Amino acid sequence: xxxxxxxxxxxxxxxxxxxxxxxxxxxxxxxxxxxxxxxxxxxxxxxxxxxxxxxxxxx
Amino acid sequence: xxxxxxxxxxxxxxxxxxxxxxxxxxxxxxxxxxxxxxxxxxxxxxxxxxxxxxxxxxxxxxxxxxxxxxxxxxxxxxxxxxxxxxxxxxxxxxxxxxxxxxxxxxxxxxxxxxxxxxxxxxxxxxxxxxxxxxxxxxxxxxxxxxxxxxxxxxxxxxxxxxxxxxxxxxxxxxxxxxxxxxxxxxxxxxxxxxxxxxxxxxxxxxxxxxxxxxxxxxxxxxxxxxxxxxxxx
Numbered sequence: 001x002x003x004x005x006x007x008x009x010x011x012x013x014x015x016x017x018x019x020x021x022x023x024x025x026x027x028x029x030x031x032x033x034x035x036x037x038x039x040x041x042x043x044x045x046x047x048x049x050x051x052x053x054x055x056x057x058x059x
Numbered sequence: 060x061x062x063x064x065x066x067x068x069x070x071x072x073x074x075x076x077x078x079x080x081x082x083x084x085x086x087x088x089x090x091x092x093x094x095x096x097x098x099x100x101x102x103x104x105x106x107x108x109x110x111x112x113x114x115x116x117x118x119x120x121x122x123x124x125x126x127x128x129x130x131x132x133x134x135x136x137x138x139x140x141x142x143x144x145x146x147x148x149x150x151x152x153x154x155x156x157x158x159x160x161x162x163x164x165x166x167x168x169x170x171x172x173x174x175x176x177x178x179x180x181x182x183x184x185x186x187x188x189x190x191x192x193x194x195x196x197x198x199x200x201x202x203x204x205x206x207x208x209x210x211x212x213x214x215x216x217x218x219x220x221x222x223x224x225x226x227x228x229x230x231x232x233x234x235x236x237x238x239x240x241x242x243x244x245x246x247x248x249x250x251x252x253x254x255x256x257x258x259x260x261x262x263x264x265x266x267x268x269x270x271x272x273x274x275x276x277x278x279x280x281x282x283x284x285x286x287x288x289x290x291x292x
Binding site for chain 2: 003006007010013014017020021024025027028029030057058
C-alpha cells in the first residue's frame with residue numbers, strides 16, 4: 001500500500017469514527033430517528049446498504 | 060507523510076475504537092451515566108463536550124413494571140391527591156433514577172412521592188414556581204430570578220442550577236427551562252435526594268428531617284406526613 005493510500009484509508013476511518021461518536025451522542029441525548037443528526041441517520045450514513053428498522057426506547 | 064505519523068494516527072484510532080466499543084457495551088447494558096457509562100465513554104471520545112451533553116435515560120420495560128410493585132397508580136393517586144394520569148406518566152422515570160442511585164427503598168419512594176405532592180402543589184408535574192402566574196411576575200417578585208423553582212423538588216438559585224447541571228452533564232445555567240423536562244427533573248430529584256441526605260433521613264423514617272432538607276423548615280410537613288401515612292408509614 002502506498003503512503004497516499006494509507007492516508008486515504010486513515011482519513012476514511014477517522015470520518016467513520018467521528019460519525020460513530022455523533023451517533024453515540026445522539027443516543028445519549030435521546031435522538032433516535034427523524035433526521036440526519038439521529039442514531040438512525042448516522043447509521044444510514046455509515047452503511048447506506050443496510051435497511052434499518054429502528055426501535056425507539058421509552059422515556 | 061512519515062511512518063511515525065501513520066502510527067500516531069493508527070494509535071489514536073485504536074484508542075477511539077476502544078472508547079466507541081465501551082460506549083456501545085454500556086448502551087447495550089443500560090448504563091447511561093456514572094462510571095463505565097455511555098456518557099463517560101462519550102466524554103473520553105470528545106472531552107470538549109463536557110457540560111454540553113443533555114443526557115436522557117430511557118425507561119426500560121422492567122423498570123416500568125418495578126415502579127408499581129409497592130403501590131399501584133390508583134393507590135398512589137389516592138395517597139398523594141395527585142392526578143393518576145400524571146403519576147402514570149412521571150413516576151416511572153423518577154423511580155428509575157432513584158433505583159439507579161441505589162436509593163430505591165420503599166421508605167425513600169414514599170418520601171419522594173410525598174415531597175413531589177407537596178412541591179408540585181398536587182400536580183405531580185415538573186412545574187415552575189408559582190406556575191399559575193407568568194414570568195413577568197416571577198422576575199419582579201423572586202430575588203433569585205431567573206433561577207426560580209423548577210421541577211419536582213423546585214431546584215432554585217444559580218449555584219444549585221450549576222451544581223446539579225454539572226452532576227447530570229446538562230448546561231442548566233444557560234438553559235434553566237430544561238429543569239422542567241421530565242427526565243431531567245427526575246434525575247435532579249434523585250441526585251438531590253442522594254447528595255443532600257434526604258434519602259438517608261427517609262430510610263430512618265425521619266419525615267421532619269426529610270422536609271427540612273428539602274424546604275429548609277417545616278412548611279408542608281403535615282402534607283408530607285399525610286401522604287407517607289397513607290403509604291403505610
